């Protein structure tokens with residue numbers, strides 16, 4: 001990958017950490033964003049010990065506008081050639097039982113932060129005609145499972161739309177749409193995982209390898225894992241009333 005510096009949100013765990021580790025192994029300097037500064041410090045130290053790269057940390061809660069503005073401002077700077085909008089989390093309550101501030105927090109991190117960071121990075125990327133933005137969406141973007149899947153529908157459509165507008169340039173925008181991936185995501189959301197069969201689980205490192213391969217090919221949507229390539233086609237081409245029924249059934 002021909003970029004020199006990447007900014008990654010949610011880089012302390014799961015898919016974001018694997019992006020950091022993989023890009024570092026390819027000699028790419030990093031700007032790492034998450035809320036937990038101690039964890040960012042540890043990861044920065046580990047990566048610079050293992051790879052000959054520079055790592056900068058930027059502790060920020062992406063739902064707090066002043067902190068998001070700092071991240072967006074960093075993304076707009078000359079050296080950033082790849083942005084990975086990955087930070088995220090899930091909710092385990094139904095919309096009717098959850099408090100509205102939790103739903104708002106989800107929208108702030110999964111939609112507003114992605115939009116503002118991408119908007120800030122774009123002029124520099126377009127001017128230099130290289131690199132791009134990888135937005136971590138979800139297979140849930142084709143389902144109808146509350147605010148979470150609605151935010152991921154936005155992320156996927158947004159990425160496709162920008163990719164089409166940039167089709168004559170060397171800048172790419174891509175949505176990665178993983179299915180169940182072994183990270184801290186489910187624990188943090190308090191979701192039980194016992195009923196999820198083994199074949200449905202992806203490994204975060206493989207998600208990242210698949211995503212980077214697809215990004216280099218110039219794709220605008222990446223669906224890691226053969227099982228999810230099939231399921232995503234089913235979800236996209238089944239009549240919507242059936243998708244809606246399946247989405248309700250999968251929450252039981």
Ligand SMILES: NC(=O)c1ccc[n+]([C@@H]2O[C@H](COP(=O)([O-])OP(=O)(O)OC[C@H]3O[C@@H](n4cnc5c(N)ncnc54)[C@H](OP(=O)(O)O)[C@@H]3O)[C@@H](O)[C@H]2O)c1
Pocket residue numbers: 009010011012013014015016033034035036037039060061062063086087088089090109136137138139177178179180181182183184185186188
């Ligand atoms: N795991 C799955 O099954 C799965 C499936 C499809 C899509 N995804 C998507 O993949 C992305 C990464 O999730 P993951 O599975 O890797 O989860 P994870 O292991 O829980 O990691 C989440 C990362 O996001 C950061 N983060 C969370 N809230 C933040 C905030 N308000 N501001 C800044 N950083 C924040 C966390 O660090 P701090 O806590 O230190 O802030 C952490 O680094 C998410 O967008 C998720 O929706 C996950």
